[in-house]
Amino acid sequence: MQPKQLQYFITAYATKNIQRAAEKLFVSRQGISKTIRELEQELGADLFLRSSKGLEPTDFAEALFPHAQKLLDEYNYITGLNTLAKQKENVITIYALDNIVKYLTADFFRDFRTLHPNTILSIIESPDEAALNALLAQNADFAITTGPLDNTVFTLTPIFYTHYCMALSANHPLATKERLSYQDLHNQKIISKGRAFRCFRDNMEKYILGNGLNVDIFAEITDSDVALKLVKESNVIYISYDYIAAMHKQPDIIWKMLDAEITGQNMYIVSLKNALPRKICRDLQIFLLTWLAAHNKDKIIL
Incomplete structure (x- = not known):
């Protein structure tokens, strides 16, 4: 029993119509009919009574449906975990104060991606305390926030000084x-x-x-x-x-x-002091400091 067979059966069961199921799945009606017949042969039981009005689920189909739905949900969940697990190794998560992304501009992300095409920057805008709590919980690699901060807990690297203004x-x-x-x-x-x-x-x-x-x-x-x-x-x-x-x-x-x-206040890129940084995180920090200086963004000019 394949995931495709389960998906075709569940969609046909829900729509009670081969044509509507085909449209919903973006496949041909012949493809759905063939797949459902193959599933029926495999199970040794009819799943639908077919007529000009559409499909009528058999008693066997009624009993199968909740189990098929659960199996497909579990399959999709496991597949998703596998995909996310693979991506996680290449994701740098940064909690940053509001408007930091806008200040960096799209050029920053394009330039970083050119040098590091396999690394994903995941930036979440948040208040300062939420950013630091994410670091402490090891849900983030970096925070970009203002000081003062406890340098016995965090490693602080200043990226620019920002003045209060109105x-x-x-x-x-x-x-x-x-x-x-x-x-x-x-x-x-x-x-x-x-x-x-x-x-x-x-x-x-x-x-x-x-x-x-x-x-x-x-x-x-x-x-x-x-x-x-x-x-x-x-x-x-x-x-x-x-x-x-x-x-x-x-x-x-x-x-x-x-x-x-x-x-x-100084604006810092902050990491957890006792955490061993991954190479891609070290690369990101070096890139950020170099890029800010090269684009005259390490000093604010009004």
Whole structure:
């Protein structure tokens, strides 16, 4: 009994019609009829009563159907495991902060694929803590996130320094200031990544709410395109990073650097300290650092 025979039988059983089964499977009706007859011969029993109205399952077919479905499901599952297991050796899983993929651009992936055609980059955008937890659970090879981080647990390789900055509509009253401070946010509507990110929580608690500043948190989102649309249409201030600002230069949006004691953070590619890296992972890290420098992306230019 072959998987194809099971699939043809299950489809014919479900449709009760050879022609509809053929259309669903993208094969000829003659092919289905022949395969079902071969299965009937193998089992020594008729599966369908055939008439001009279609197919009527026999009692034997009724009894066979649930077992056939289970067998086919198990076969597909095992085949899928085999395929995924083979691919896993060539997959590099990276948990990265939002907009990192956009900052790298499609060129990064094309260039990497040219040098490493058998390696698959699997990048999941996530908050910083989720990325680090994925590393600790060994569900990821790397995280790309900001510091500070525990260097007794993680190996940190800086890839660029990113400054805090804010986006405003060109007609916002604060748009004429050269730089903005936390105090400028008092009584303003703001939008940022949100409390799922350590940076947002730390800065809000220490420099904004902790200093008695009143802010109206308009929304907490990671989609920079939506955030900037709200900047233009609802006059909110978007608190972000300069690597995101570098990708969103628009004439009606003004980006301002933050005037504060701490102006930004290092962005790192992070791995687990006690994990032995695979060769393809070492290759990826070297490629990333070399590619960023070659394309002037290791320093943010606004």
